[in-house]
Amino acid sequence: MTIKKIMFNISTKSDYGFIVMLELARRYQDGLVSLSDIAKRRKLSSGYLVQILQPLLKAKLVISKEGKGGGYKLARRPKEISVLEIIEALEGKMDLVKCLKRGKECCAGFAACDAKNIWGIIASDVKNMLGKKMLAGLLKKIKN
Template structure:
């Protein structure tokens, strides 16, 4: 499983918004500059996160973006599911795909499922608050 640049940048942007939580809106240009991400690309990512109600936009001279919820309520899995779609290692684990004739007797499917479940459980257990605490500790 290889995460896209969109997911990596999106998670970094969300951590930045979490670090500024309750301090007002953060301009996209500030996030782009601090994270060294193209502002145009970041705008595409933020639009997806906004459409998923993970961030809100604030208009005006003091405008920018804020988290829609408290950082302890937003998980890495929430963000990845918006930016990656389904978080699965192999296509046969994606329940919406019905192509595999070996699905019920596949020797390796349970291995992929266990690995995939561990990844998903980990992503669901890490919140933006956790990442902010790690950032502040220098980890």
């Protein structure tokens, strides 16, 4: 049996991050949602959810209120938050190959590298597509 290597891999952090963001999008009109409620409804650890929510708060995709009646809420409407914003908040700037991430020479043939240029075009196309996919659109697709 041959096991194929996965070329693109979404981390558990991003996977759970999307679960949280979709849950907050579903309940956007309800106002603040408690961490314990999200954890219970989605069967996830509250401790891990706190770690996931930190970069989303820092990126201003989510807002929070502490104390009684507190919780979390999307900072903007679901139709205004893109998949790209969520991924980059959780994983950092998205680049497909290392030389694009470094932004400088990473090998001897960097200046004349056709592959680097092709990957740059593909990365740009992927980012544009993810930038156009909004949380609200994803929510509609999973409701149907």
